[in-house]
Amino acid sequence: MANPPSASSGNARLRQTSLWLFKSILPFAALAALWQFATLFFPAFLFPDLLHIVRDVGQIFTSWDMLSAALVTWGRLIFAVAVSLVIGIPIGLAMGLSRGIDDFVRPIVKFIMGVPALNWVIIVVIWFGSVELRISFVLVMLCVPITVFCVYDGVRAIDRKLTDMVLSFGASRLQHVRLLLWPYVKASAFTATKLNVGNAIRTVIVAELVGAPSGIGRELDMAKNLFDMPMVLAWTLVMVTMGFIMSFGIEQAERVVLRWRGGSHGRE
Amino acid sequence: MAVNKLAPVNASVKAGAPAAAVVPKIRIDRARKTFVQKNGGAVEAIRELTFDVAANDYVAIVGPTGAGKSVLFDCLLGLKTLDSGRIEIDGQPIANYIGARSGRITRIFQEDRLLPWLSATDNVALGLQIRGVPEKERRDIARRWLADVGLHEFVDALPSELSGGMRQRTNIARAFATAPEIILLDEAFSALDEITAMKLRSDFLTLAHHQKMTFVMVTHSIDEAIFLGNRILVFGAPARVVHEIAVPPGAAEDRVVADRIRDEIRTWISASGRDASRTVNSELENE
Numbered sequence: 001m002a003n004p005p006s007a008s009s010g011n012a013r014l015r016q017t018s019l020w021l022f023k024s025i026l027p028f029a030a031l032a033a034l035w036q037f038a039t040l041f042f043p044a045f046l047f048p049d050l051l052h053i054v055r056d057v058g059q060i061f062t063s064w065d066m067l068s069a070a071l072v073t074w075g076r077l078i079f080a081v082a083v084s085l086v087i088g089i090p091i092g093l094a095m096g097l098s099r100g101i102d103d104f105v106r107p108i109v110k111f112i113m114g115v116p117a118l119n120w121v122i123i124v125v126i127w128f129g130s131v132e133l134r135i136s137f138v139l140v141m142l143c144v145p146i147t148v149f150c151v152y153d154g155v156r157a158i159d160r161k162l163t164d165m166v167l168s169f170g171a172s173r174l175q176h177v178r179l180l181l182w183p184y185v186k187a188s189a190f191t192a193t194k195l196n197v198g199n200a201i202r203t204v205i206v207a208e209l210v211g212a213p214s215g216i217g218r219e220l221d222m223a224k225n226l227f228d229m230p231m232v233l234a235w236t237l238v239m240v241t242m243g244f245i246m247s248f249g250i251e252q253a254e255r256v257v258l259r260w261r262g263g264s265h266g267r268e
Numbered sequence: 269m270a271v272n273k274l275a276p277v278n279a280s281v282k283a284g285a286p287a288a289a290v291v292p293k294i295r296i297d298r299a300r301k302t303f304v305q306k307n308g309g310a311v312e313a314i315r316e317l318t319f320d321v322a323a324n325d326y327v328a329i330v331g332p333t334g335a336g337k338s339v340l341f342d343c344l345l346g347l348k349t350l351d352s353g354r355i356e357i358d359g360q361p362i363a364n365y366i367g368a369r370s371g372r373i374t375r376i377f378q379e380d381r382l383l384p385w386l387s388a389t390d391n392v393a394l395g396l397q398i399r400g401v402p403e404k405e406r407r408d409i410a411r412r413w414l415a416d417v418g419l420h421e422f423v424d425a426l427p428s429e430l431s432g433g434m435r436q437r438t439n440i441a442r443a444f445a446t447a448p449e450i451i452l453l454d455e456a457f458s459a460l461d462e463i464t465a466m467k468l469r470s471d472f473l474t475l476a477h478h479q480k481m482t483f484v485m486v487t488h489s490i491d492e493a494i495f496l497g498n499r500i501l502v503f504g505a506p507a508r509v510v511h512e513i514a515v516p517p518g519a520a521e522d523r524v525v526a527d528r529i530r531d532e533i534r535t536w537i538s539a540s541g542r543d544a545s546r547t548v549n550s551e552l553e554n555e
Contacts, residue, residue: 161379165340165381167347170398171398258385260386
C-alpha cells in the first residue's frame with residue numbers, strides 16, 4: 001500500500017520547484033542586469049532604462065489600441081500556421097506514399113523553400129492589393145514547405161513491419177492511412193507547428209511593415225519613426241512572449257495527443 | 269506476468285487433429301516467385317512449390333534462412349502475387365478468398381508489431397476494426413481474448429507498459445480475435461525467452477484446438493516444429509518441399525521419436541544444399 005505523502009516529500013517538491021524556477025529565471029535576470037549595466041554607459045535612445053521598457057510593456061497591455069494590434073498579429077500567425085498544416089499535411093502524406101508524386105512535387109517544394117521571405121514580401125506587394133492576403137501568403141509560403149517535409153519524413157520513418165501487419169489484416173488504402181499513418185502524421189505535424197511558429201514570428205513583422213494598417217509591424221514602424229527605443233523593445237518582448245505562449249500551448253497539446261510516445265530516450 | 273487460465277496442452281490435443289478433407293484448406297500448386305534486384309540480377313524466392321494443407325492441419329515448415337518462407341506467407345495473405353502457379357484456399361483462388369473473407373487468414377509475427385498508441389484492447393480489436401465491426405462489439409471481443417491469454421488486468425495498458433511476453437500474448441489475442449480460419453505463424457515465439465515461449469506455445473495449441481483452426485508455421489526450432497506441428501515440411505532454398513514428415517501424437521514427449529525426427533530433418537536439410545545446411549546446422553547447434 002502506498003504511503004500518504006509526508007511533509008518532507010512536500011518540502012522536497014517545493015525545493016525542486018523553487019530550483020527549477022530559479023534556473024529558468026537566472027539567464028533572463030543575467031541578461032537584464034547586463035542591459036541595465038549598459039544603460040550607465042550609453043544614451044537612453046540606444047539602451048533605455050529597464051523600468052522604462054517595463055512601463056511601455058504595461059502600456060501595451062492596458063491600451064486597447066495596442067493590445068488589439070498584438071492580437072491581430074497573433075491571429076495572423078495562428079491562421080498561417082493552421083493553413084500550412086491543412087495544405088502541407090496532404091502533400092507530405094502523398095509524397096511519402098507515392099514515389100511518383102515525391103519526384104514531381106519535391107523540386108517545387110524545395111524551390112519555394114529556397115525563396116527568401118523578403119523576396120516573397122516584394123512579390124506579394126506587386127501581386128495582391130489586399131494587405132491580409134499579402135501577409136497570409138508570405139507566411140503560408142514560408143510554413144508549408146516545413147510542414148511538407150516534416151510529414152514526409154514522418155511517413156517515411158514508419159516501420160515497414162507495422163505496414164505489413166496492418167495490410168495483413170486486409171486494411172484498405174484509406175484504413176492504412178487512418179489507422180497507421182495518421183498517428184505518425186500527427187506527431188510530425190506537432191514538430192512542424194513548433195518550427196513554423198518560430199519562423200512565422202520572425203517573418204510576420206517584415207510582412208506587416210510593408211503597408212499593413214494594423215498589427216505589431218505597424219506599431220514597430222511608428223516607434224522606429226519616433227526613435228522610441230523603449231517601445232521597440234517593449235514590442236519585441238511582447239513578440240517573444242507570444243512565441244513562448246504558443247510553444248507552451250503546442251507542447252501541452254502534444255503531451256496529451258501523443259501520450260503514447262512517453263519521455264525522451266534516456267531521460268526521466 | 270499474469271497467469272493464463274488455459275489448461276496446459278498435452279499430446280491428446282494434437283492427437284485430435286482430424287484427417288484431411290477432400291478439398292484441402294490450402295493448396296499450393298507449382299508456385300514460383302522471383303525478385304528482380306536493382307542491379308538487374310534475379311533472386312528466386314519460391315521454386316515449383318507444391319503442397320496441400322488439410323482443414324485443422326498443423327503444418328510446421330523448417331528450412332534455411334532466406335528460403336522464401338516469409339515470401340510464401342506474403343503470397344498467402346495476398347500481399348504479394350506469384351509469378352506462376354496457384355494458391356487456393358477452400359478451392360478458391362487466393363485473390364477471391366482475400367477479397368471475400370478479409371481477416372479470415374491472419375499472421376502472427378516474430379515481433380509483436382503492436383501499435384504503440386493503442387491500448388492492449390484496441391490493438392487486439394484492430395483486425396475487427398478493419399473488418400468494420402462496431403466499436404462496442406469489437407472491444408468486448410478484444411477484452412474476452414485478452415482474458416483468454418491471461419491479460420484481463422492489462423486491457424487498458426499501452427504496449428510500452430507490457431513485458432515482451434505480454435506483448436506477444438496480445439499479438440496472439442489479436443490474431444485469434446478475428447476468428448480466423450487459418451493462422452500463419454512467422455517464427456512467432458522465437459523472440460521470447462524459452463520459459464515464456466514454452467508457455468505460449470502450449471496456450472496457442474490449446475486455443476487453436478478449441479477454435480478448430482488450421483495453422484501453418486515457419487520456425488527455426490525443430491523442437492517447436494515437433495511440439496506444434498502434426499506435419500513437418502522441410503524446405504530447401506529457394507522455397508520448395510524437399511521432405512515431409514508426419515509427426516505422431518505425443519512425439520514431443522517421446523525422446524526416441526523426437527530424436528528420429530530431428531535426425532531426419534538434419535539429413536534432409538544437409539541433402540538440400542550445402543549453403544542451406546550451413547545456415548540451418550548453425551541454428552541447430554544453437555538449440
